[in-house]
Amino acid sequence: xxxxxxxxxxxxxxxxxxxxxxxxxxxxxxxxxxxxxxxxxxxxxxxxxxxxxxxxxxxxxxxxxxxxxxxxxxxxxxxxxxxxxxxxxxxxxxxxxxxxxxxxxxxxxxxxxxxxxxxxxxxxxxxxxxxxxxxxxxxxxxxxxxxxxxxxxxxxxxxxxxxxxxxxxxxxxxxxxxxxxxxxxxxxxxxxxxxxxxxxxxxxxxxxxxxxxxxxxxxxxxxxxxxxxxxxxxxxxx
Numbered sequence: 001x002x003x004x005x006x007x008x009x010x011x012x013x014x015x016x017x018x019x020x021x022x023x024x025x026x027x028x029x030x031x032x033x034x035x036x037x038x039x040x041x042x043x044x045x046x047x048x049x050x051x052x053x054x055x056x057x058x059x060x061x062x063x064x065x066x067x068x069x070x071x072x073x074x075x076x077x078x079x080x081x082x083x084x085x086x087x088x089x090x091x092x093x094x095x096x097x098x099x100x101x102x103x104x105x106x107x108x109x110x111x112x113x114x115x116x117x118x119x120x121x122x123x124x125x126x127x128x129x130x131x132x133x134x135x136x137x138x139x140x141x142x143x144x145x146x147x148x149x150x151x152x153x154x155x156x157x158x159x160x161x162x163x164x165x166x167x168x169x170x171x172x173x174x175x176x177x178x179x180x181x182x183x184x185x186x187x188x189x190x191x192x193x194x195x196x197x198x199x200x201x202x203x204x205x206x207x208x209x210x211x212x213x214x215x216x217x218x219x220x221x222x223x224x225x226x227x228x229x230x231x232x233x234x235x236x237x238x
Contacts, residue, residue: 128158
């Protein structure tokens, strides 16, 4: 006979995480899913990854196409190995959802090469500089290293941030969560500041993101994110 003990962790999960954090009205469930998915994927937590991916897809809060686009954005900020595991979980849970309905899972979408952006590298870099400025609200760095030239300007902002599969607001929530858990002080300050100063995320919404993040990645890291939010808010123009 299997006995499930009601541990302090399980009680807190029910009474605090489920009943209080997820139920708060200040942020949509979809927005909370982006922060949560990012946290569990970055934490290398196999069972929570499977559970959260299943819940996001089965609920309809996030579509398969959006979830697959999320994997690419996540890979940029948390690395390809973690993203590879995340994409594997999406495949497993997509099959699971349709098996439970007695259906064969539809194939993943086929992507045309036109989705890869301009092939003219000069135009791609120009777009990357423009997108960097639009997203970060600061001048773009000079292309003086492979990291800046090929990585930041050509790929991250010359392509990924411009892909149509996710709204900029979605990408901001995912990115803020990534840089907070990555212990990246400068990107944390810059992305939190840009998200608030652009108006894409309100102060009240950002405060809810902090709480959701702290619940899934720890209150110590949540404290650093909260400090970045308060500093960015204090520096708001006007």
